[in-house]
Amino acid sequence: MSATPLLELRGIDKSFGPVQVLRDVALTVHPGEVTALVGDNGAGKSTLVKCISGIHPTDAGEFLFNGEPVHIGSPRDAAGLGIEVVYQDLALCDNLDIVQNMFLGREKRSGIVLDEPTMEQLAAETLAGLSIRTVTSLRQHVSSLSGGQRQTVAIAKAVLWNSKLVILDEPTAALGVAQTAQVLELVRRLADNGLAVVLISHNMNDVFAVSDRIAALYLGQMVAQVRTTDITHAQVVELITAGRSGALGLTTETGSNGDGTQPADSISGGLR
Numbered sequence: 563m564s565a566t567p568l569l570e571l572r573g574i575d576k577s578f579g580p581v582q583v584l585r586d587v588a589l590t591v592h593p594g595e596v597t598a599l600v601g602d603n604g605a606g607k608s609t610l611v612k613c614i615s616g617i618h619p620t621d622a623g624e625f626l627f628n629g630e631p632v633h634i635g636s637p638r639d640a641a642g643l644g645i646e647v648v649y650q651d652l653a654l655c656d657n658l659d660i661v662q663n664m665f666l667g668r669e670k671r672s673g674i675v676l677d678e679p680t681m682e683q684l685a686a687e688t689l690a691g692l693s694i695r696t697v698t699s700l701r702q703h704v705s706s707l708s709g710g711q712r713q714t715v716a717i718a719k720a721v722l723w724n725s726k727l728v729i730l731d732e733p734t735a736a737l738g739v740a741q742t743a744q745v746l747e748l749v750r751r752l753a754d755n756g757l758a759v760v761l762i763s764h765n766m767n768d769v770f771a772v773s774d775r776i777a778a779l780y781l782g783q784m785v786a787q788v789r790t791t792d793i794t795h796a797q798v799v800e801l802i803t804a805g806r807s808g809a810l811g812l813t814t815e816t817g818s819n820g821d822g823t824q825p826a827d828s829i830s831g832g833l834r
C-alpha cells in the first residue's frame with residue numbers, strides 16, 4: 563500500500579435546500595485497495611459519490627488528490643484526475659458492440675475514419691489485462707450480454723481510460739451467485755493492479771469478501787473508517803443501523819493523518 567492516499571476528503575458538507583445530507587465527512591482512499599462505502603438507504607452514499615465525481619458541488623470541505631489540494635467542480639475535473647464512476651444502471655448502449663461502448667465519445671480515428679483495428683486491439687488488451695475471459699466476441703452487441711458481462715465491460719471501460727480511482731455503485735446488485743463471484747474477482751484484480759477502488763454495497767458478504775477497508779456513513783456522517791480485518795460483520799451492521807459500534811477499542815482511521823491513525827477526538831466522535 564502506498565503511504566500517500568490517492569484521494570482524501572476532509573470536512574465535506576452538502577445540503578439540498580434546508581436538508582443537510584453530508585456533515586463534515588472525511589474519507590481516505592488508498593491506491594491498491596478496495597474501500598467499501600456502506601450505509602443504510604438515504605445515508606448519503608450516492609450524494610458523496612456525486613460530490614467526488616463533480617456532479618454535485620460541495621458546500622464546504624476539501625479534496626486532496628495524491629496529497630495535493632484539488633478542485634472538483636465538474637465531472638470533467640473528476641475525469642481529468644482519473645476518477646471514474648460505474649453506475650449500477652450502467653451507461654452502456656445496448657445497440658452498440660463492446661468495442662463501440664468502450665470507446666464511446668472517445669473514439670480513435672485514423673484521418674477522418676474510425677480506427678477500428680486499434681480500438682479493437684486496445685479493448686482486447688484491456689480485457690486480457692484484467693483476465694476477463696467471459697466475453698467471447700468484442701463485436702457482440704451489449705444487449706446480448708449477461709448482467710455480469712455488462713458489469714465486466716463497464717469496469718473494463720473505466721480501466722481502458724487510465725482511471726486511477728474507480729467507484730463502483732452496487733456492481734453485484736442484480737447478479738446471481740456465479741456472476742457475483744466473477745465481478746468481485748474483477749474488483750479485487752483492479753486493486754491488485756494498483757487502482758484505488760471504492761465499492762458501494764449493501765451486501766456484507768461482498769464487502770467482507772473483497773474490501774481492505776470499510777467506510778460507514780450514518781445519516782450523512784462518516785461514523786467509522788476501519789480496516790476490514792479489524793471489524794466484524796455484526797459491528798458493521800451496528801454502524802449502518804445505529805451509527806455506532808459496541809466494540810470498544812475498534813481502531814478507526816481518518817483522512818487527515820493518512821497513516822492509519824486517528825486523533826482521539828475523531829475516534830470518540832466516530833464511534834458513538
Ligand SMILES: Nc1ncnc2c1ncn2[C@@H]1O[C@H](COP(=O)(O)OP(=O)(O)OP(=O)(O)O)[C@@H](O)[C@H]1O
Pocket residue numbers: 578581583601602603604605606607608609610
Ligand atoms: N437532489 C436532491 N435533492 C434533495 N434531497 C436529496 C437529493 N439527493 C439526495 N437527497 C437526499 O439525501 C439523502 C441521501 O441520499 P443518497 O441517495 O445520497 O443516499 P444513499 O446512501 O445513496 O441511499 P441508497 O442506498 O438508498 O441509494 C436522502 O435523504 C435523499 O432524499
